Amino acid sequence: MESTNFIWDLMGKNLWSVVAVISLPLIFVLIYALVAILAELKVSAWIQERLGPMRTGPWGILQPIAEVIKLLQKEDITPTAASKILFNLAPYVIFTGAYAAFAVIPFSEAYAPANINVGLFYIFAVGSFSAIGIVMGGWASNNKYSLMGAMRSVSQVISYEIPAAVAVLAVVVLTSSMNMMEISRMQEGGFWNWYIFGGPGGWTKIFMIPFTLTLAIIYFIASLAETNRLPFDIPEGESELVAGFHTEYSGMKFAMFFFAEYANMFVVAAVVTTIFLGGWTSPFGSFLAGAGWGAFWFILKSMFVVFLQIWIRWTLPRFRVDQLMYIGWKVLLPISLVCFIAISFFSLLNLG
Amino acid sequence: MSSYLKNVWAGFYTAVKGMMITSRHMFKKSVTIQYPDEKFDLPANARNKLVLDMSRCNACTACAIACPVNCITVEGVRVSPEDPHQEVHADGKPRKVWVTRYEMDLAKCCFCGLCQAACPSDAIKHTQDFEYSAYNKESLYFKYQILTPEQSAEKVRLLAEFKEKEAAAKAAAAEKAATEGKPVAPKKAAPKADEASEQ
Amino acid sequence: MTEIKRYDLEYSQLDSDRMRINVGPQHPSTHGVLRLEVEVDGEIVTEVVPHLGYLHRSFEKHCEKMTFPQIIPYIDRMDYISAMNNEWPYVMALEKMLDVKVPEKVEFIRVIVAELNRLANHQIAVATFGMDAGAFTPFLYYFRDRESIIWILERLSGARLLYNYFRVGGMAADIYPGFKEDCLEVVKKVRKTNEEIMDLLIHNNIFIKRTANVGVLTPEVAINFACSGPVLRGSGVKFDLRKDEPYSVYDRFDFDVPVGVGEVGVVGDCWNRNMVRMKEMEQSCRIIEQALEMMPEEGDVTGGVPRRIKPPKGEMYIRTENPKGELGFYLVTNGTDKPERLKARGPSFVNLSVIPEISKGYMFADLILILGSIDIVLGEVDR
């Protein structure tokens, strides 16, 4: 089996290469977060017929850098009544959860930091870290708004992990693999082979398209809820809970929450890309295919999904907490189960 | 069941519809006026910074009386005819009153425009200038003066001297009249009492 | 001696399941500095006590110290979102007392500026209501359009928000050339944006789910609490002073009084209150169009202002339809150039009093929306 990590190929397995493998996603996360923050500011501005940041560098492109410099200088407040250890630990737990998920994301056919066989399972497991962090932060802040935000967040994560998992499971049934690299490789050969369009196969896959499309939408909606983005941002709920679970955080600890939110956005976007949008494969068969172009396609597709998330955020109103439960349990879960059963049935037929 | 499906569909459909609307706006030209570089052209009657034209002011205190906030303080002294420093007023006539003190506190002003309407000589005016924010409040306290404090004291002294002279002349005249046998009416008492009651 | 009821909630009555939250005075969606003391059982609101006085600027005290023209700027600052509508009843009261005949053209200008300001007010109301629900973009679309209304009013009066434009017996300044075209342009813009907002926000299923059947104010309760304006009409009661007790020239216009009919929920819920505002904007557009047509071209606007305003001893109560409801001024004069007493009956203050009644049993997130749908302005609540 050929290597899926070009750093191992180049440097062999030693301490330095391990450091390189670890730090590459971190550098990527930091750069990506800056770009995403700018994108959020600019896209929201365009939607609202504004201009967004304009006075920090040309067209305001240095805005996120200024923000990081400022946040580094801010005073780090720990409230007197807060539970000190948990309060200080929470942002790092959340960021660790988001960052750990990057370990299995296949950026290109030559680069996945760790190519493990249960990649999807790993992402789901690590993704739940953020819920722990949110509860820790919300409870330790000793603030009523934070506590309510934390409680809402837990119920939200629990109700949305299941439809998301079922949606992913359907693809696992089709690919019979949980290795994200494998799933990406199976969709090679053009966009008609992506699992959002039923995956590779003969003309009979037409029957599967409605179901896989629905599952992709369901996973996308559930991922919005997992990352606390707007129609489901009730743990933060700016107009209700002031700033939700991070009301009491300031300075760099708040920046960690900020980074973790954007990193989480990328993780779910990467999962959508990998399992539904073909991962690093080129949408046009062998055109512009290859290791380097693979990274390009992967990041392009992921950024498109991130853009969708931003677009939705600036369009829709927010759900109420009970409606969120309703959607999770009574809408997304039954529909995803129906799709899952249908897809299992079809894959059985194909196999038989 | 059908209402459930309809509901789900409506949720999805209206969300997509909303996104279509916002996507249309994404490619519209922005309406932003980039403030320090481009500026909104204000109407001529815009009520921003208050500015006094000292050459027009007659210290009539109409603005101070009209002001609901009492942020204007005006003091004036009548020009003594013997003053060597005579000036022509902006309306072409010789100046009758020296403005010894004109202060307005734009940190208190409510920009209602009543002083502007009350001013008989168009001296006080709201301008279009709004860019005068300050690091300390004192610089929002505007003091207008054409005379130095020494000069103002001089003017007050001159007027007092002139009044004294006038009074002396009047007294002399009255004395002269008295010696000639004409009765002198007590004029001064009544207006003074009026002044005191007003204050 | 009757015992004074204490309005703070007693902490001793609190059982262990409940939590007490202070919403405000600094909170993103209290529309100013209102403080709501909320008792929640999990997410369910069990008790709400509004606390006022964080913006008490002693308006009525100031009126006793000021001469009649000087009061107008203070009245602007009462309900600062719809200052034109505020000045009107006060000026009307003085005109009645002084027996001043207002020229025809002035009446039409007053109608037009008041309706323009009503449009601006309702735009803010709907926009902030959407923002409370989490939709940020409609807020900016409305503020974009509001800017052109403000532009007209600024060119008329000189100020953007607190106009000081009404005078006893006239206006401060005449209309400018091109005023009609600008107004028609605004009407067009408002209609276009309203159509868009209908799709983007009002008929969005999430928004409907959030606001329909929430904060139901029955007509009986609304009447008992003396609500007025869109809050009352949202409950299905057809009461509009412009129609029922026409003042000025409102009897010459053809317009409807929209009431809540419950398209998606119960009559009197938040959605209906908001919808009434949307429909009222359309009616305001109609009134502006008619008024522009009927307005006489020639006429002296600033001439009729008396030099000294010294109404005879007496008293007068005038009420008009503010965008937020019935605004009344009770004026007592003593023959000098200052009023003896000027009492304001603010619609927001009265409408706010229904909050504890209609928000019990709903969720905490709904409370924010109920408050938003009442559309209060704290300058008028606290005065």
Add this chain to the structure above:
Amino acid sequence: MGLLNRLDDPYEGGGIVLGKIEELLNWGRSKSDWYLHFGLACCAIEFMAMNASHFDFMRFGTIPRTSPRQADFIMVTGTVTFKMAERIKILYEQMAEPKYVISVGSCSNSGGPYWEHGYHVLKGVDRIIPVDVYIPGCPPRPEAFEEGMMKLQEKINKQAIFNKRKLLGTE
């Protein structure tokens, strides 16, 4: 003793390296000011108008924050009553350093129209919290807010971090 040593520092401005770092840090702080989403009275409506598309306050790199912990500056937009004054003081104290205050409009500058007879109005918010920039107007135009913001940015850019002497010299 330490302060005296600082004052004797011959390298004014902390030398080239420190000077450049200081400039960078000040640049970051001045270009990314998050404000507390906080309105009191009439000026708050103009504040909303300033945030809207026509004036777009976000061009200056400002983002609204609803929690005082994450805010860099607070715009006191409106009349501060005695009842509200202590809350504003608490809010100011909750903010993380470095923090700035912009006083907007006559009311918060000096009590405004209510300075004389307003028995319940604080005569200027600078009596309870230190104010950096005063913006006159009642209410100021949205552009005036932005001009005040630019004044604040200038002030931040002049701030001394390493060498207090610079600060002493400019004041």
